[in-house]
Amino acid sequence: MFPLRLSAVSLSAAALLLAAASTTASAHPHDTRRHDTRTHTTVPALVGGGFETPVVPASSPFSSYVGGQAVGPWSAGGHSVDLTSDRLWDAAEGSQSLDLNGSASGSVSQEISTLPLTSYVVSFELAGNPAWAPALKTGELRVDGVPVKTFAFDITGHGFRNMGWTRQTAVFTSLLKTSVTLTFASTSPGVGGPVIDDVRVRSCLLVLCPPVA
Template sequence: MLPLRLSAAALPAAALLLAAASTAASAHTHDTKTHDASTHDTKAHTTVPDIAGGGFETPAVPAPSLFTTYLGGQAVGPWAGGGNSVDLTSDRLWDAAEGSQSLDLNGSTSGSVSQEISTHPLTSYVVSFELAGNPAWAPALKTGELRVDGVPVKTFSFDVTGHGFRNMGYTRQTAVFTNLLKSSVTLTFASTSPGLGGPVIDDVRVRSCLLVLCPPVS
């Protein structure tokens, strides 16, 4: 955180029918607001109801603290902390992508957060999130991974050069994975950067889609 640490291929017809039958209420559950599923193409997508705390709004960082550090093994709201530590950060320090809090994946050094979500068989899932980086500490290039059941499905990076606490420069990142038979999987966001400042994530969303109708992901 700051230099002065504060306390703290097409699917079989049967598979298509299975995936098309899945329905849910919202693309992302938030403590204070819910994203409207109508903002997505409902002919191509259905939504997953049980990603929780994707905006990192709970627990609240108590004023006047700028952030709260969670060690590996501690819960960060509905997320399970891993690695060394992470910092749940208030907009009193830097701007969130939405809401008033975001998550630095490095506390004292690289950490992670994980959450188990329910899945349907023979269905693909799109995970999206906002990405920036802690501008207070080197290195400038912050890196990390999105993993599904421990397997990386996307590597991501963000260069903080030219950015600051009120100009974080969040970019939307997406990844797709396909579930074959499991009833649930574990999503993990993990830093691969050393040091006190890592990649910053916010506004995590998950939605399901038919493989043949999934949007392209760069």
């Protein structure tokens, strides 16, 4: 995560927004839309963060998608990714999760709407494909192609029914843009990579957004 340097003008604008607005984040963890009380419009948030669609056919424990294909509301990139059913391993939420390595390193991306002078907290569950080396699975969360968080998961001691899911968080700030593209990308070689599930995004004003370790 890169440090953000704000001018006095930006901080002043943020303070005015704080005085004029109530929180833009939904109180319900599964809500996928946020209401902007400043303009009385609704800003779409990330959708399909649980990777429950499309449904993996019962004839197979996973479905592979190569770069350029749609994975529900996500777009696959890199080489390929595997949408994986809990018939193979336990999901963190629901019944499906996403291996960021299909036959090799892949990624998924989704464009979301953003508001000016607003920060966004991205959280997700992280594990790793326990069937393949290397033991340490690595990847990046990128915003418009720029890494905002690197992540890693060691599969040692874990298995299909003991995935060891951990919650990860990152913060990015939208100063002027009305939309950004979120990308989860593997930086691990080989067949099995980092596995993600239950991706969520919530908003907070610059002066109120909590720091993320």
